Amino acid sequence: MNVMLVLAALGIGAPADDTFDKHLNLAYRTDKDADKERHALDIYTPKGKKNFPTVLFVHGGSWKTGNKTLYAALGQSLAADGIGCVICNYRLSPAVRHPAHVEDVAKAFAWTSANIAKYGGNKDRLFLCGHSAGGHIVALLVTDPQFLKAETCAPADVRGVCALSGVYEIVAEAKVFESAFGKDAAVCKAASPLTHAKGKHPPFLIAYADNDFTQLDKMAENMHTALKKAESPAELMKCKDRNHYTIIIKFVDNSDPLNKAFRDFVAKHNK
Numbered sequence: 001m002n003v004m005l006v007l008a009a010l011g012i013g014a015p016a017d018d019t020f021d022k023h024l025n026l027a028y029r030t031d032k033d034a035d036k037e038r039h040a041l042d043i044y045t046p047k048g049k050k051n052f053p054t055v056l057f058v059h060g061g062s063w064k065t066g067n068k069t070l071y072a073a074l075g076q077s078l079a080a081d082g083i084g085c086v087i088c089n090y091r092l093s094p095a096v097r098h099p100a101h102v103e104d105v106a107k108a109f110a111w112t113s114a115n116i117a118k119y120g121g122n123k124d125r126l127f128l129c130g131h132s133a134g135g136h137i138v139a140l141l142v143t144d145p146q147f148l149k150a151e152t153c154a155p156a157d158v159r160g161v162c163a164l165s166g167v168y169e170i171v172a173e174a175k176v177f178e179s180a181f182g183k184d185a186a187v188c189k190a191a192s193p194l195t196h197a198k199g200k201h202p203p204f205l206i207a208y209a210d211n212d213f214t215q216l217d218k219m220a221e222n223m224h225t226a227l228k229k230a231e232s233p234a235e236l237m238k239c240k241d242r243n244h245y246t247i248i249i250k251f252v253d254n255s256d257p258l259n260k261a262f263r264d265f266v267a268k269h270n271k
Contacts, residue, residue, distance in 0.1 A: 020079035021045045022072075023119060028088065028111035029104070041088040041108055042068050044075030045119050053125035053159070053270045054084035054116050058105055060132025060165075060248075063093045063180035077252045083266055084121045086112050090137075093180040098170075098191050101180070102137050102147050109141070109158075110151035125270055128161045129262070131248045133180075135166020136193065139204075139223070143196035160203040160269040162262055164251065165212050165244050168193045168223040194219070197226035203233035205265045207258055209242035216244070237261055 022044050029039035046052055057074060059066040068087040075085040090104035113123045130138035141147055142155040170177050170188040181188050189195050204227055208220040220236065227234035239247050239258050250256040 019047055020076050021047050021119075022075070022079075028108045035091060038089045038091045039104065039107070040068070041086050041111070042072070042075060043116075043119055044072075044079035044085045044087075045121065046079050046082045046084065049082060050120045051122045051125075052082055052084050052120060053127060053266055054086060054112065054121040055127040055129045055162075055266070056086045056088060056105075056109055056112050056138075058088060058090070058128070058130035058134030058137050060130070060134045061092070062176065063098075063101055063133045063136075065092065066133075073252050074248075077254070081254070081263060083263070084116065084119070086116070097179075098181045098187065099147065101133075102140050103150070105137050106141060106147040106151045106153070109148065110153050113153060113157060125159055126157060127159050127266060127269075129164070130162075130166065131164040132244065133167060135163035136168065136170075139163050139166055139168060139193035140191065140196070142202050143193045144190075155202055158202045160205065160265060161201075162205040162207070162265060163220075163223075164207050164258070165209060165216055165247050166193075166206070166220070166223075167216065168197075168219040194223055194226055197223060197232075198230050199232075201227060201230065201232040203235075203265070203269050205235045205237065205262065207237040207239055207247065207261070209239050209244055209247040211241075211243040212247070213244045235261075235265070 024042045025040050028041050068089045071087050075087050078085040088108035091100050128138040142158050145155050170181050170191045172185040172188040206220050206224050208217050224234050224236040251258050
């Protein structure tokens with residue numbers, strides 16, 4: 001299901017052009033092995049504003065599909081509300097396996113930190129947000145510090161994480177994970193954000209749909225419990241009348257409770 005084409009059909013998430021600026025197809029990796037399409041990002045910024053917070057959004061698609069261009073409405077909507085939005089691509093399975101996905105997003109975050117000031121944002125006010133597989137990636141990025149450390153960044157550089165219908169436990173026996181993670185139980189355990197939800201982490205807003213995919217509700221609850229046990233700030237939100245797709249479709253609309261919760265989350269941890 002192409003959730004953002006659904007958005008376009010519904011006419012949701014289309015603010016006036018004079019409320020945001022956009023900078024498309026910027027390369028965040030440029031070495032000889034870089035992928036021109038997958039190592040690229042788009043930036044949406046509030047028009048005429050400076051020093052604004054910025055969220056790096058990571059798309060879902062079972063680590064196998066998805067593209068930043070499908071989420072233009074999300075970037076435009078957030079920018080119109082005063083929140084800069086960077087939407088990145090990353091390499092997909094089966095061409096690559098874990099940890100390539102999270103390594104790419106770590107590079108996109110490092111690029112954003114180094115360059116967002118050129119577009120008016122404040123590098124000290126950076127957030128992460130991801131849906132589905134993207135929720136897994138952003139959660140792992142801040143709970144297992146090795147990926148950001150490799151890019152001379154750290155989880156402390158992230159003001160907060162919003163994970164929407166995220167995957168927090170990779171199960172070796174589950175067929176759905178095989179293409180992206182393989183069958184090695186140790187690899188899958190290390191790839192699970194729940195494994196690393198110990199100690200101090202950036203604040204989390206964890207959201208899931210009341211009619212989400214099987215086990216995602218339990219995973220969200222377990223992740224929230226683990227973070228609270230580790231004395232890390234965490235909020236858990238069950239979104240009523242939503243499924244795995246409509247949770248992100250409706251998120252673009254300012255009247256959506258999750259949209260409001262996210263904006264409140266950014267405001268709370270933006271200082």
